[in-house]
Amino acid sequence: VAVTAPMARLHLPSLPTLLCCSAASLLLLLRWQWRRRLWKKVKEVQLKHERGVAQMEKIWLGFRKKVGAIISTVGGCKGGEAPTPPRLIAVRAGCISPVGFTGSPQALQITRETNCITEYMWESETKFQQAVRPEKPGLLFGVPVSIKDSINCQGYDSTIGFASNINKPAAEDSVLVQVLKRQGAIPFVKTNVPQSLISYDCNNVIFGQTLNPTLYTRTSGGSSGGEGALIGGGGSILGFGTDLGGSLRLPAAFCGICALKPTGNRLSKTGHGMVAAVGPMAKKVETLALAMRALLCEDMFNLDSTVPPLPFNEEVYSSTKPLRIGYYETDFFTMPSPSMRRAVREMKQLLEDAGHTVGHGNNPLHRDQEWRLQIHESCHKFIAQWKKLNLDVMLCPVLGPALPVGYPGKLAVATSYTILYNCLDFPAGVVPVTTVTDEDEDEMENYKGHYGDHWDRILAKGFSGSVGLPVAVQCVALPWQEELCLRFMREVEKLAEEKNRIV
Ligand SMILES: CCCCCCCC/C=C\CCCCCCCC(=O)NCC(=O)O
Numbered sequence: 214v215a216v217t218a219p220m221a222r223l224h225l226p227s228l229p230t231l232l233c234c235s236a237a238s239l240l241l242l243l244r245w246q247w248r249r250r251l252w253k254k255v256k257e258v259q260l261k262h263e264r265g266v267a268q269m270e271k272i273w274l275g276f277r278k279k280v281g282a283i284i285s286t287v288g289g290c291k292g293g294e295a296p297t298p299p300r301l302i303a304v305r306a307g308c309i310s311p312v313g314f315t316g317s318p319q320a321l322q323i324t325r326e327t328n329c330i331t332e333y334m335w336e337s338e339t340k341f342q343q344a345v346r347p348e349k350p351g352l353l354f355g356v357p358v359s360i361k362d363s364i365n366c367q368g369y370d371s372t373i374g375f376a377s378n379i380n381k382p383a384a385e386d387s388v389l390v391q392v393l394k395r396q397g398a399i400p401f402v403k404t405n406v407p408q409s410l411i412s413y414d415c416n417n418v419i420f421g422q423t424l425n426p427t428l429y430t431r432t433s434g435g436s437s438g439g440e441g442a443l444i445g446g447g448g449s450i451l452g453f454g455t456d457l458g459g460s461l462r463l464p465a466a467f468c469g470i471c472a473l474k475p476t477g478n479r480l481s482k483t484g485h486g487m488v489a490a491v492g493p494m495a496k497k498v499e500t501l502a503l504a505m506r507a508l509l510c511e512d513m514f515n516l517d518s519t520v521p522p523l524p525f526n527e528e529v530y531s532s533t534k535p536l537r538i539g540y541y542e543t544d545f546f547t548m549p550s551p552s553m554r555r556a557v558r559e560m561k562q563l564l565e566d567a568g569h570t571v572g573h574g575n576n577p578l579h580r581d582q583e584w585r586l587q588i589h590e591s592c593h594k595f596i597a598q599w600k601k602l603n604l605d606v607m608l609c610p611v612l613g614p615a616l617p618v619g620y621p622g623k624l625a626v627a628t629s630y631t632i633l634y635n636c637l638d639f640p641a642g643v644v645p646v647t648t649v650t651d652e653d654e655d656e657m658e659n660y661k662g663h664y665g666d667h668w669d670r671i672l673a674k675g676f677s678g679s680v681g682l683p684v685a686v687q688c689v690a691l692p693w694q695e696e697l698c699l700r701f702m703r704e705v706e707k708l709a710e711e712k713n714r715i716v
Contacts, residue, residue, distance in 0.1 A: 254379045255419050258370075262420065265333030266325060269402070272338055273321055320447030327424045327433065329442035330402045331362050332369055337401040347397075352507035354397030359444070359452035361437050362406045363486040366390050373486050374408030374417025387484025388516045389453060389491055389508070396507040404439025404452065410487055412436060413463040413628060414621040422618055426468055427682055431615040434464030440494050441468035451500055457489035459612070459631030462643045462687065465494055467615035469683030471706070473501045473642040473699060474634065476692045480508055481517035490635070498644065498703045502530060505695060521693070529696040536701060538564055539574025539599070540608040546629040548663045550676040551656035552649045552684040553610040560608060560646055560686050563708040574599075574607045592637045599691065606701040607689040611643045614682035616675040624675065626668050634689055640698040643685040646709035654680050 226234070324330065337357070346354065360366055363373050365383035367390075372378040385391075390400060408417040415423035415438025423438045425431035426446035433442035437454025441464025444452050454461045456474040465472035472494040480491045493504035506525040514522040540561050542554050549557075565571050599607075612627050621627075634641040657677050662669020688705055690698035 251376045255376050258379050258419055262331065265335070266330060268335070269330075269333045270321055270325070323426050323446030324443060324448035326429065327426050327442040327446055328421055329405055329423045329433065329439040329446070329448070331372070331405050331420050331439065332403040334366070334369065334401050334403070337399050340399050351395060351397030352503065353393060356398045356451060357401045357449065358393055358398045359402045359404050359440060359449040360390065360400050361440055361452070361454040362403050363410060363455060364389060364453060364491070365484040366400055366403060369403055371486060372417075372419055373410055374406055374419060376418055379419065383484075385484070388481035388513065389484065391516055392481075392508055392510065392513045395512050396510070402443070402449070404437075404443055406437070406439060407435045410436040410455075410457070410460065412621055413459055414619065415439060415442075415464070416618075424618070425615045428615070430617055431682070432467065432618045432621060434467035434615060435621065436460040437494065438464045441465055441470065444468070444470050444494055444496060450495060451504055452494045453491060454494055455485060455487060455489040455491050456635065457487055458628045458635055460489065461492045461494060462611055462631050462641065463628070466611045466613045466643045466645070466683070466685035469645045469685075470494060470496050471498050471501055471642065471644050471702065473505070473640065473695065473702070475505070475640050475695050477638050478520055479523070479640070479693065479695055481513055481520050483517050498699060498706045501642070502699045502703070505699065523693065526696040529694070530700050532700060536569045536605045536704070537603055538569050538571045538606055538608055538701070539602055539604040540571055541574050542610065543663075544609075544629050544633070545663055547612070547627050547672070548660065548669065549610045550613065550660065551653040552647065552679070553613055555653060556647050556684045556686050557608060557610050559712070560705060560708065563712060564608070564704070567704070567708060569704075571608070572602065574602065574604065574609070588636050595637055596691065605690070606697060608705075609687050609689065611685050611687040613684045614649050614676065614679040620671065620675040623671050624668060627672060630687060639689050639692055640695045641687055641689045642698055642702045643687050644702050644705045644709065645683045645685045646705065647684050647713070649679040649682050649684060651680055654678075
């Protein structure tokens with residue numbers, strides 16, 4: 214007995230210990246159950262996603278066989294008539310396809326392989342079949358549009374990449390989607406984002422990683438990365454995303470397409486996850502202009518009274534008056550890759566040759582300037598310098614070429630070129646102008662960055678091995694001057710196309 218008593222004390226835990234252990238086990242069990250339920254939901258959504266993509270492919274192939282490529286941009290005027298604004302014509306042989314492909318037979322395969330779609334909108338098919346051309350069709354009548362996951366579409370989840378948001382469909386369309394529909398557009402898919410949207414990569418636990426359509430080891434960019442890959446790969450002609458630090462412009466630049474981040478409230482921000490600017494993405498600047506023209510209408514102003522009632526200014530957009538352009542090649546924060554620098558330098562020359570005045574713009578992030586001032590004060594200082602230089606618009610770099618998958622998570626600082634214009638709230642767009650050359654790649658040997666620190670070393674690695682990838686420039690205008698920004702982008706696009714045709 215004298216021996217067993219202490220042993221018994223050793224083996225029998227005290228009551229508080231017992232209670233603690235039981236509580237911990239219960240918590241672990243509950244957590245395990247909760248995670249299991251979540252994973253079940255994720256699996257269900259993945260299956261639904263698979264079925265949706267398969268259905269979309271079926272319709273796409275069937276339609277392609279029937280009528281071939283369906284979407285084209287038309288505009289101008291027939292002899293003697295007044296010029297008509299360009300429109301996207303989506304009707305052929307009396308029917309419309311829900312898949313906005315541009316005619317490339319590879320587009321479907323790229324759409325699948327890049328993993329850019331989160332949900333196919335099943336009802337879009339019937340909407341296309343039943344669409345009857347009204348007497349006064351909206352500017353986007355019959356045009357299939359893709360929508361970023363985080364923008365609310367009635368009946369569909371806005372997951373923002375969180376499994377906990379599964380099966381919580383939006384009760385109503387965001388104002389943007391309502392106006393798109395009133396203009397005749399037909400949303401047909403929702404597209405992938407990074408979890409939380411605070412990243413310019415595009416990966417989450419539900420839908421996984423979206424890849425770049427030009428090179429699958431690279432990221433599509435983010436957070437509107439699903440849109441970038443889908444449009445870049447030819448699976449949609451017009452899509453919509455949001456931008457708080459570069460989320461429209463970075464995926465566009467990485468995937469070789471155009472995007473416009475308007476002034477914060479030029480388009481309604483009601484009905485999506487973040488208080489970020491909403492904007493269009495497309496292969497052509499003309500398509501972005503068409504989207505803005507369609508959206509800046511009475512419906513938008515009535516549905517959201519916080520949006521200033523400024524209709525699309527055709528006169529500014531169609532003007533051919535030479536522009537006064539400021540430019541800079543580096544922000545002295547993130548050293549541009551050789552191709553980023555060359556893209557700006559070559560475009561500066563082309564713009565000058567085309568009769569515009571191009572001079573040094575002010576350099577917003579130069580270390581000698583007091584960038585640490587309050588944003589509001591910085592904004593006024595920036596505008597004052599812009600006006601002193603008598604500028605219409607600014608030409609500057611945008612991060613590129615596309616970084617390898619996973620790199621954006623290590624390189625938040627590299628958003629400096631884009632985030633600046635969110636802080637200042639200026640409209641800013643990107644236009645692809647060139648691709649990385651062998652010479653750019655050779656020059657990467659000397660890339661040290663402005664600081665030679667850890668970030669610069671990762672960036673150097675990320676930029677390397679990129680021959681052939683698209684590189685864009687950024688075009689900026691003063692607040693509320695989206696039309697001027699688009700007009701400048703159109704000019705840049707035209708000059709780049711002409712040059713690339715000759716080269
Ligand atoms: C102004 C110059 C200072 C440059 C310093 C940059 C530091 C950046 C720190 C955090 C940025 C985090 C990445 C942001 C990615 C933006 C993605 C985005 O726009 N999301 C919003 C959306 O999807 O709407």
